[in-house]
Amino acid sequence: MAQYEAVIGLEVHVELKTDTKIFCHSSTEFGADPNQHVCPVCLGLPGVLPVVNKKVVEYAIKAGLALNCRIAPFSKFDRKNYYYPDLPKNYQISQYDLPIAEHGCLEINVHGAGKRVGITRLHMEEDAGKLVHQGTISSTPFSLVDYNRTGVPLIEIVSEPDMRSADEAVAYLEKLKAIIQYTGVSDCKMQEGSLRCDANISVRPAGQAELGTKTEIKNMNSFKALHKAVNYEIARQIKLLESGGKVVQETRTWDEARGETLSMRSKEEAHDYRYFPDPDLPPLVIDRAWVEAIKAGLPELPDARRQRLVTAYGLPEYDAMVLTSSRELADYYEECVQIYNNPKLVSNWVMGELARMMNAGGQDIQEVRISPAQLARLLQLLDEGTISGRIARTVLEEMYNTGKDAGKVIEEQGLVQISDTGLIEKVVDEVIAANPKSVEDYRAGKEKAIAFLVGQVMKSTRGKANPGLVNELLKGKLNK
Amino acid sequence: MQLHYLTAHQLHDMLVSKQISAEELTRAVFERIEQVEDKIRAYITLTREQALELARQVDRARLAGEALPPLAGIPVAVKDNICTKRVRTTCASKMLYNYIPPYDATVMKHLNQARTVMAGKTNMDEFAMGSSCENSAFFTTCNPWDTTRVPGGSSGGSAAAVAAGEAILGLGSDTGGSIRQPASFCGVVGMKPTYGAVSRYGLVAYASSLDQIGPLTRDVTDCAMLLNVICGHDPLDSTSAPFAVPDYTSFLTGDIKGVKIGVPREYLGEGIDPAVREVIQKAIETYAGLGAVVEETTLPHTEYALPAYYLIAPAEASSNLARYDGVRYGYRAAEAEDLVDMFMRTRSEGFGSEVKRRIMLGTYALSAGYYDAYYNQALKVRTLIKADFDRAFEEFDLLLGPTAPVTAFKRGEKVDDPLQMYMVDICTLAINLAGIPAISIPAGMVNKLPVGLQLIGRPFGEGDILRAAYAFEQNTDHHRMLPE
Amino acid sequence: MISIKDVEHVALLARLSLTGDEKQVYGKQLSDILENVRKLQDLNTEGVPPTAHVLDLQNVFREDRAGEHMPVDQVLGNAPDRQGNFFKVPKII
Known part of the structure; x- marks a missing residue:
């Protein structure tokens, strides 16, 4: 039996955390009642015109720089023409042949092996609205449209087809998410849709140079879904080829409940987006000074921070990698160490007990009620022998649930260690x-x-x- | 002299000296509308009550001793592709037959601030696509000089209204000649300003890189006054130019000695009606007599303007008009089976044949495999056309020629032959492609039909154009002629 | 020359449904117009940049400051069909 190699590229959409939409002054706030965050421009009324939100361009440049991209000195917006009811103008303002950033890369690490994944391009575009169906899209008698999300700024980041496994795809997406979060330009919340991912997947016999026919997989709403969908699709394509079939170039959707990718074939004509430069928007000319100013404002990024955690605190690589997976987690860790200088003990507790509770409760570090100072104090008490490790776990649990200080919990529950x-x-x-x-x-x-x-x-x-x-x-x- | 045939600057003086009130003026204009509108059919929507209320407000201000802006109380006819808050804006299309904008176009804000009085919304070719007003989904407007003939288009309603005394001032939009050509046919003054001089915010887009709002008036002074009101940078329009708006009336000196005027030989060549050419020749003599230096010049890429235009404008239109799908506003076909069916039927039933033709053409020009051969090639030719003008303006202050190759033609004459209809705009299209300003002023008559003289200027050279137009007007009587 | 198949493809892209007669007429007229614009291809435009904007404007921006939203009844004021505060459309497929 022939050995196959999978070739995977990801297209990631990230919602930018601006106050207003990309081309108008409507709010980007999440969760409003339907059609409340709408103005004539984002509703696409006759006669309206777009004006670019400067912050969107700055954020896109920032993200591009963080992903080691070359920032285009000259860039422009184009119209992508297609009909869909969530698209008020029936064209999307996007970027076609002159994206704002190109030729980037990021480093991933899978099972101890490092790898560089290329980033083809990063461009700006506007989000579409939301369709609400009763039941499924194929059984509903009608659909309802909400334009609140229409015009929310997005950046689309397209990778090179450099990944070879589901693990690598997940590692790439995790790293991309971490880098973007570090820059502060997006929350990257997959549950809320501020980070979305499509995968282009093909397989070929090992050693073959040319690529196989690819499919595009959509609708993967979590890292787990990405992992499962990629593995499923690779297996499906190999099975198809093994049985003498052919892979059809098409878009497929990940069905989480069935654990399968399904064809989205429709009577729709072959896509012909008829891109052309948007006559309503003059081009962007981005000079060195602007890029340098944005570069100067970039925070320390995950790779650099990981290195620093290793050298400054003597942490193992693994600890440093986990702790720097999000900026907030790394901030939390370092704040704690500033107060209580026992880097390895703090690392053990943050990655161990605290992470366990966060996982159980589905919470992020930002939502944890224990401040770094409170955790530091708890670990001090442990170190001083006032409480045992076992008690410390109990106390931490109580602190996690109530936000109380360690001392207070110990006193209330009479948990001081007996050393008599x-x-x-x-x-x-x-x-x-x-x-x-x-x-x-x-x-x-x-x-x-x-x-x-x-x-x-x-x-x-x-x-x-x-x-x-x-x-x-x-x-x-x-x-x- | 009846009030409805006076100019805005004359009426302003009468309002200030309290010879008339704004309400009287508005009533006079509406009386005139009642008298002739059956024959002319310039308006799609009349806003009589609102106009009278605005006029009374002006009168109250006037009686309270407030200084009146120059156009306060002056009735204006507004083309029906300019959005007016709470007043139906149809673009003369079934697609928007019931559409009521929730906002005012920037030019409307300017007009309201200047305290003008909107009389109503005028007929046009559907979505500004056409040269005769025959592409209106509702009815055809007639030329006040001969009601068997077209008023020109697409701003034919506003031009006819001004010519027939159904308004003192008019606003139109010009994408390939849509202000200047009806001005020529109706014997009024019409100006297309420099691209970016007037905000497009609230102008329903036909071809965004070409569209520009401009005045239709009875004389050059009114044109300058209306330009003063509508020009200026608008942060809501990214293609609006940040420039200092001069007082355009300051250019109306009557002196054009030494001004260098070029006459592109292409504008007097093949395809121009000899009688029209004769009128233009006379105008050239008039200018020479006034001390201007008039010489022949050339715009070598002129013949490519029409094909370039008919790729660029339809391509942009195909995208601009995609939003009319029956979801958010306007017409929706009844009882559609599913969404695609609803889209297709709504658009097929809602758009007229010329609009559909241009959407098809533009869609084709942008579609895969044709972009470089058609659309992108047209954009490159646009560069060459613009360069022609740049070169000419190194030598000349202004260029001169006919506005249209013919006078107003009979209704129905060209309606079945799109190419023949497109030819009517051969003298005006290139100016839109280059984004430069141009005016059409009455220059004489042929067979009792007006002929327009076109003066073309450098970017933001509206002042120079007005200076030359005014000098011509002061030394001729053509603008004083009135239709019967 | 544009074939009926081309006309049908373009009409679908543009979401226009044409009758058999319309297809014939548009096919003929579009062919005529395209014949006329074909002369553009005679021009040598090598090295000529395309002009998408006549004005030499660049970097036209607005600040990231929120403005007023439309009242929801105005948003839906022109809607051909609505349900609650949603626009209502026929089923997608």
């Missing part, structure tokens, strides 16, 4: 007396038995006994 030898000794004696079997096992050489006895001591002190002390006392008594 006399007190612990008394409990140790009780436990030894009550568990002769385990004592015997231990003495017979079953070292593990001591763990059970420690556990019993902790249990009867409700976890407050200093675990080190318990161990020491137990061993002392058992080894007598």
